Amino acid sequence: MAAKKILILGSGMVAKPCVDYLLRTPTNNLTIACRALSTAQQVAAGRARTNPITLDVSSPELDRSIADHDVVISLVPFTYHASVVRSAIRGKTNVITTSYVSSEIRSLEQEAKQAGITVLNEVGMDPGIDHLYAVKTIDEVHEKGGKVLEFYSYCGGLPAPEASDNPLRFKFSWSPRGALLSQLNSATFLKDGKVVEVPNKDLMNSAVPYHIMDGYSFVAYPNRDSTSFREAYKIPEAHTVIRGTLRYEGNPAMVKALIELGWLDSSNKDWLEDGMT
Numbered sequence: 001m002a003a004k005k006i007l008i009l010g011s012g013m014v015a016k017p018c019v020d021y022l023l024r025t026p027t028n029n030l031t032i033a034c035r036a037l038s039t040a041q042q043v044a045a046g047r048a049r050t051n052p053i054t055l056d057v058s059s060p061e062l063d064r065s066i067a068d069h070d071v072v073i074s075l076v077p078f079t080y081h082a083s084v085v086r087s088a089i090r091g092k093t094n095v096i097t098t099s100y101v102s103s104e105i106r107s108l109e110q111e112a113k114q115a116g117i118t119v120l121n122e123v124g125m126d127p128g129i130d131h132l133y134a135v136k137t138i139d140e141v142h143e144k145g146g147k148v149l150e151f152y153s154y155c156g157g158l159p160a161p162e163a164s165d166n167p168l169r170f171k172f173s174w175s176p177r178g179a180l181l182s183q184l185n186s187a188t189f190l191k192d193g194k195v196v197e198v199p200n201k202d203l204m205n206s207a208v209p210y211h212i213m214d215g216y217s218f219v220a221y222p223n224r225d226s227t228s229f230r231e232a233y234k235i236p237e238a239h240t241v242i243r244g245t246l247r248y249e250g251n252p253a254m255v256k257a258l259i260e261l262g263w264l265d266s267s268n269k270d271w272l273e274d275g276m277t
Contacts, residue, residue: 010075067091089115098124126155148235156246169248187222190241207252217249
């Protein structure tokens, strides 16, 4: 197997598991890039075939670094993914992200095809693994002559019950900021043939108990826009399509309290000045 040069952008909570997985293949050689060299070095520490570097994804150096590799895995905030894809198109380098396909990235599809590269998105757990099992199950139903009239898919990266020992009943396995702000999204889904819209201010109020197995107290609320997945999953016969998020009971109420207290408001505050503690 030919050696592969892989560039990993970002050194957050997902980076170390990603690096460890890639290093299972002895022909993979990794470059770990972060704005702070010390942070990249922490990810690379004790791991063979890794090269930590300092790199800002908004700098001109991004083009050169991406062009020097076979694949770039973007683990930086999703707002930077389009810039990474544009750079990869110029450098003819394949791209992987775990984030949803934004309209901006979708607009680059033709350019990516012309460059002869693969841009693979939505390859996490949600979105990602959930897509695979959804399509697998739907295909099995269709192959047997059945129809999918109602589709429900609920996912949640949750700690073991005994470890859900904080007011959020949650542990962060990816960007804490991203995880919390995702609970401020609006949502849209299809229910009994009608499109239902949930404003972001009401998302946590929409959480309802969801029984999966005895001994677990789950709640579920809708996740972003589910309506497009009737076409994506090839279930035109479905009158209900809901993709949602699972949390332990108590989480939405706690998040709602944080919202009402203003702790999830990302706008600048005059009273939060540099140097204050």
